[in-house]
Every structure is written in C-alpha cells, then in structure tokens.
Amino acid sequence: MEKKLVFIFNPKAGKGKIKTSLMEIVDIFNKGGYEVIIRATQAPRDAYEQVKKYADQVDLIVCSGGDGTLDEVVTGITEVGSNVPIGYIPAGSTNDFANSLFMPKNMLDAASMIMDGEIYKCDVGRFNHQTFAYVAAFGLFTDVSYETSQDLKNILGHLAYVLEGAKRLLDIKSYHMKVVTESGVIEDNFIYGMVTNSRSVGGFKNLTKDVVMNDGLFEVTLIVQPKNPLEMQEIIRNLLSMEDNSDLIYSFKARKLTIEADEAVAWTLDGEYGGSPEVVEIENLKQALNLRLRSAQ
Numbered sequence: 433m434e435k436k437l438v439f440i441f442n443p444k445a446g447k448g449k450i451k452t453s454l455m456e457i458v459d460i461f462n463k464g465g466y467e468v469i470i471r472a473t474q475a476p477r478d479a480y481e482q483v484k485k486y487a488d489q490v491d492l493i494v495c496s497g498g499d500g501t502l503d504e505v506v507t508g509i510t511e512v513g514s515n516v517p518i519g520y521i522p523a524g525s526t527n528d529f530a531n532s533l534f535m536p537k538n539m540l541d542a543a544s545m546i547m548d549g550e551i552y553k554c555d556v557g558r559f560n561h562q563t564f565a566y567v568a569a570f571g572l573f574t575d576v577s578y579e580t581s582q583d584l585k586n587i588l589g590h591l592a593y594v595l596e597g598a599k600r601l602l603d604i605k606s607y608h609m610k611v612v613t614e615s616g617v618i619e620d621n622f623i624y625g626m627v628t629n630s631r632s633v634g635g636f637k638n639l640t641k642d643v644v645m646n647d648g649l650f651e652v653t654l655i656v657q658p659k660n661p662l663e664m665q666e667i668i669r670n671l672l673s674m675e676d677n678s679d680l681i682y683s684f685k686a687r688k689l690t691i692e693a694d695e696a697v698a699w700t701l702d703g704e705y706g707g708s709p710e711v712v713e714i715e716n717l718k719q720a721l722n723l724r725l726r727s728a729q
C-alpha cells in the first residue's frame with residue numbers, strides 16, 4: 433500500500449512564501465512514494481488540530497510555516513504521544529530552529545531532504561502543561577500587551593536597544609524570581625530570561641556555546657536587573673558582543689527548571705503567548721520529537 437503523508441502549511445507564513453513552490457513540493461512527495469493529503473491552515477491552532485487528527489492515520493507529517501506553525505505541530509504531536517515522524521519546511525522569517533539543525537533554506541531542497549532523510553530525535557520543551565519547540569522566554573517586550581506581536585526577531589539586539597533607550601533604570605520592569613535547577617538555586621531580580629534549545633534566537637546567536645539539539649539539556653540565559661548605569665552598560669556590551677563575560681548574565685545548561693516569581697509573569701513559547709503563570713516548571717523531553725533530517729546530522 434502507498435505510504436501516506438499529510439502536508440500542513442500556513443498559506444500566510446513568510447508573506448505567502450509557499451505560493452511559488454507548492455506544486456513542486458507535492459511532486460517531490462509523490463516521487464518519494466507518498467500519497468499526499470494537503471491542508472492549508474485556516475486560522476491559529478488549525479495546524480495543532482490537524483496534527484491531532486492525522487497523527488495515527490499517516491506515515492509522515494510535513495509542515496511548513498514559521499515558528500507559530502512549528503510550535504503547533506510539535507505541541508499536537510507531543511500531546512497525542514505519537515511517534516510519527518515530522519518533516520519541516522521553514523517558511524518564516526528567522527527560522528532559528530531550522531537553522532540550528534542546518535536544514536536547507538530553499539523550500540524544495542527541504543522537501544527533498546525530508547524524502548531522503550533519516551530520523552533525528554530532537555529534544556522538546558515542556559512548560560507546565562504546554563509544549564515548545566525551541567524557546568520559552570519572559571521579560572521586556574514579551575511583557576507588553578499580547579495584542580501586539582510576540583516577534584522574536586533579533587530579541588537580544590532589541591533588548592540592548594531598549595536598555596540603551598531607557599531613561600531611568602526603574603523604568604525597566606524586573607521580576608523577583610527563584611530559579612531551581614539540578615545544579616542549584618538562583619534568586620535575583622531579572623529583566624529577561626530565556627530557556628532554549630537552539631543555536632540562535634530571533635536571528636541572534638545564543639550566548640551559550642556548544643548547543644546540542646538532542647542532549648536533553650536547555651541553554652538558559654537570565655539577565656539581572658542593572659542597579660546603576662555602569663551595570664547597564666556592562667549588560668549592553670555583553671549582549672552586543674554576544675558574549676557572557678558578566679556576573680549580571682547567568683548562562684548555563686539545565687535539564688529541568690522550576691521558576692517561582694512573586695507575581696504573574698507573561699511568557700512567550702516559540703513566539704506565541706504562553707500564559708502568565710507565577711510558577712513555571714520547564715522540563716527537557718529528551719529526544720521526544722522524531723524529525724526527518726539529512727542523514728549527516
């Protein structure tokens with residue numbers, strides 16, 4: 433019997449990037465021996481619903497879109513606990529996750545890679561009862577009203593810019609938090625934090641080096657509230673040079689974190705609003721996602 437594949441794409445992602453490639457992508461899948469079910473997402477959460485619907489009916493799920501679509505697919509597949517392999521054709525604007533896994537930038541090359549590739553077991557993040565593919569973050573512009581965009585583009589560059597522009601240190605919102613990991617407890621006032629499984633976030637290289645996407649460990653970056661202009665300059669300098677040579681920036685690896693704040697804190701998960709909990713438990717689900725990737729990975 434012919435193998436079955438469902439292709440779920442966001443027609444709006446990356447300004448409708450799929451438009452010029454859809455026919456050729458389907459052709460590549462057919463040549464790869466798959467009968468193809470095609471679903472264009474109609475609204476937010478549609479990719480999530482489609483994944484849940486098709487997970488046990490197909491041999492492969494391929495999705496195309498930006499971070500939001502990827503997040504929905506990873507969430508859907510994790511929730512149903514399916515082992516069905518996933519292929520991803522990036523169509524967003526920054527594609528940190530895809531770049532971290534050295535996926536081809538060209539959509540047709542990505543489609544061919546999915547056909548020829550092998551299973552790569554990639555880590556996934558659990559955030560309380562939700563799932564994220566590569567970034568959970570709080571603070572700064574993730575705190576502004578969720579009516580506005582949760583754009584992750586150049587997130588740390590943006591942070592440096594906001595700090596430079598802040599007229600008074602007290603204008604920068606901070607959160608008193610207790611962060612517990614397997615290696616200890618950190619308690620401080622933080623203006624920004626991110627828990628990632630990615631070599632870059634918002635196109636900005638991760639401050640933590642030697643990122644491995646299937647080691648069961650997150651890269652964690654926490655930025656302390658500066659207490660004076662000198663400290664502020666120190667943080668900005670480190671962010672702009674993409675180095676962590678400062679006691680005001682914690683960067684480390686962790687498998688599991690519990691973060692307790694004194695107040696509700698708004699989080700973003702892969703660039704989508706993730707709720708405003710006071711207590712967050714984040715756990716690395718080691719190698720939980722079966723990704724189809726180039727064999728050389």
Ligand SMILES: Nc1ncnc2c1ncn2[C@@H]1O[C@H](COP(=O)(O)OP(=O)(O)OP(=O)(O)O)[C@@H](O)[C@H]1O
Pocket residue numbers: 442443444445446447473474475476477478479496497498499500501502504523524525526527703704
């Ligand atoms: N037909 C649709 N109309 C409106 N929104 C949609 C539709 N289909 C999907 N969405 C939603 O659009 C949001 C953004 O999608 P996605 O991340 O795929 O693209 P993008 O924003 O262009 O990518 P990037 O963030 O990488 O630039 C997601 O939350 C997704 O659920």
